[in-house]
Amino acid sequence: MLLSLVTGCYAAMRALLAWAAWHHTPRHAAQPLVSVIVAAHNEAATIPALLESLLSQAYPCYEVIIVDDRSNDATQTMLAAWPARDDRLTVVRLDDVPADATPKMHALARGIDRARGELLLLTDADCDVPPTWIAGMAAAFGPRIGVVIGYVRLRAANGTLFEQVQAFDYFHMMAMTAAATKLGRPLGASGANLAYRRVAYDAVGGFDAMPRGAVADDMLLLQRVLDQTNWRAAFCDDARAFITTPAEPTLKQFLNQRARWMAGGAEVLGRNWPLLISSSLLGTINGLMLFAPLFLRRRDLRRPALVMILGRVLADLLHLGLAARRLRATDLLRYLPLWIVAQLPYTVALPIYSRLAAWGWGGRRAQ
Numbered sequence: 001m002l003l004s005l006v007t008g009c010y011a012a013m014r015a016l017l018a019w020a021a022w023h024h025t026p027r028h029a030a031q032p033l034v035s036v037i038v039a040a041h042n043e044a045a046t047i048p049a050l051l052e053s054l055l056s057q058a059y060p061c062y063e064v065i066i067v068d069d070r071s072n073d074a075t076q077t078m079l080a081a082w083p084a085r086d087d088r089l090t091v092v093r094l095d096d097v098p099a100d101a102t103p104k105m106h107a108l109a110r111g112i113d114r115a116r117g118e119l120l121l122l123t124d125a126d127c128d129v130p131p132t133w134i135a136g137m138a139a140a141f142g143p144r145i146g147v148v149i150g151y152v153r154l155r156a157a158n159g160t161l162f163e164q165v166q167a168f169d170y171f172h173m174m175a176m177t178a179a180a181t182k183l184g185r186p187l188g189a190s191g192a193n194l195a196y197r198r199v200a201y202d203a204v205g206g207f208d209a210m211p212r213g214a215v216a217d218d219m220l221l222l223q224r225v226l227d228q229t230n231w232r233a234a235f236c237d238d239a240r241a242f243i244t245t246p247a248e249p250t251l252k253q254f255l256n257q258r259a260r261w262m263a264g265g266a267e268v269l270g271r272n273w274p275l276l277i278s279s280s281l282l283g284t285i286n287g288l289m290l291f292a293p294l295f296l297r298r299r300d301l302r303r304p305a306l307v308m309i310l311g312r313v314l315a316d317l318l319h320l321g322l323a324a325r326r327l328r329a330t331d332l333l334r335y336l337p338l339w340i341v342a343q344l345p346y347t348v349a350l351p352i353y354s355r356l357a358a359w360g361w362g363g364r365r366a367q
Helices: 002-021 047-053 075-080 103-113 131-140 161-182 197-202 217-228 251-271 273-290 292-297 299-326 328-354
Strands: 034-040 062-069 088-093 119-124 147-151 154-155 192-195 232-236 242-248
Touching: 002 119, 002 161, 002 273, 002 299, 034 047, 034 131, 034 217, 047 062, 047 075, 062 075, 062 103, 075 088, 103 217, 103 292, 119 131, 119 197, 131 154, 147 161, 147 197, 147 217, 154 161, 161 232, 161 251, 161 273, 161 292, 161 328, 192 197, 192 217, 197 232, 217 232, 217 242, 251 273, 273 292, 273 299, 273 328, 299 328
Parallel strands: 034 062, 034 119, 062 088, 147 232, 154 242
Antiparallel strands: 119 192, 147 192
16 A cells, blocks of 8 residues: 555656646846856866856856855966956955855855846856856746756766766756746755846845855755745756756765755755655655565565556656756666666665765865
8 A cells, every 4th residue: 555655646746747847948038237156165177167158158248256265276376367358257255254154155145245237147166157058047037037946967077877877866856856946846956057136135135144054055045035035936948058067976975965965955844845745755765665675575565566666667757758858868868777776775875874974065074
């Protein structure tokens, strides 16, 4: 009975998400002033390429603000000459952070203090940004849209199988977020490709109003806009605005990243019931599938166990197949079977790791 109930609920969730995945987000022609804000900490290896991309955007009116957050590598030196080359660029240097502030949120807030744009676009210093990024994201802002969540794809810089499966896992999270947002219930967002209408940002107090010690800058601010204002969120499925960021090269770095994300998700879980339901369903079916070999040995459970396994695979393929076409990620679908298998121990291991291990962001440990 339990196996059939969970399978039915899981398949229904995937079917609903598949229906939403195929709908396009409307596009709009307005081109307001846009401010791009990037928080950078020891990004000497990537900042030149990012600046070249950001200052070559096919959009008529924008500015770029880079916040150098206490970098102690060559980042500060590299940034020093850029404003003279292009007056659309502003560099803000931070030499300290309040003891009770989250470094990245503090850096973004100080950059936004200098922003003049009606729209605020955020990305990370290690991202690859196409020249149509600003135009694509800006076009997703309809009259009642206060937040636009953009698509991020992981790139397998070293071409390893681990990175490829990781890229599929990230695509899965993006596909869930895209469909849920189109249904009016965002599950979260990625700070690597995210935009706010300035009035919506100001209405909730911005990053300075976030709880001290919080780690989920992207999810927390999005949730506050949805909870405290009448602004809505949209997902930008325009391929012009898709960006990439590197996958984590090692298992330790991957677990560190996901432990941080898990902590961030916990910060909004009580106020985001779609996230609670979807994560609970996924965790439950993964937990049951861990015991599938035992179920298959029992005659009375063999049929529901087989239905559960087949139903899980088909439901995933339905939703993620449609999402992959919409998000131009069909090449990742080959990793679906391996991802399902890897999900089973991962579901158990990650909560344990997040409890026992110290993790951080950008080389800085969590407090």
